[in-house]
Amino acid sequence: MRRLGDVLHKAYRINLIQIHIHRDEGVRLDDTNVKINHHAHLVFDWQNKTTGKIVTIGRADMSKVQTLTAETLEMERGQVNSKAERLEHGDFRKAMAALDQQIDEKKTTCSKQSSSCSNQSKT
Structure with missing residues (x-):
């Protein structure tokens, strides 16, 4: 430096x-x-x-x-x-937070689907 x-x-x-x-x-x-x-x-x-x-x-x-x-x-x-184009720091953080939220929602959806599928196979 x-x-x-x-x-x-x-x-x-x-x-x-x-x-x-x-x-x-x-x-x-x-x-x-x-x-x-x-x-x-x-x-x-x-x-x-x-x-x-x-x-x-x-x-x-x-x-x-x-x-x-x-x-x-x-x-x-x-x-x-x-x-x-340059993305300002605050805008980048907002975009990443939105992306993280989408990922969490998909994980929750997949987890629920997996759980319901395993419950159906037991009956």
Whole structure:
């Protein structure tokens, strides 16, 4: 993460001031398995110390930041100029909760059908 901070400082003159590494978020796959979402948050100071103004970058530079990040961290780069839409965190959580509810309803339905089928076979 520090190396990425150095790379972005050289490219855009921004200063990395905080790194927060998260190992506590994820999704429960079943009763015994959890897939952890390892990730980090980096906080940069975007002020040009010479002029006192905030450093701003355009779309092309943002794409370059993604490329530099992938290269520096030895990660796979997402598709350049993708038209994929971003889902906000809250919207994602709502969609996942709805999906979980549908799964639970189907499990309940299947369980009831299985129970009634086994009761019928006993008579």
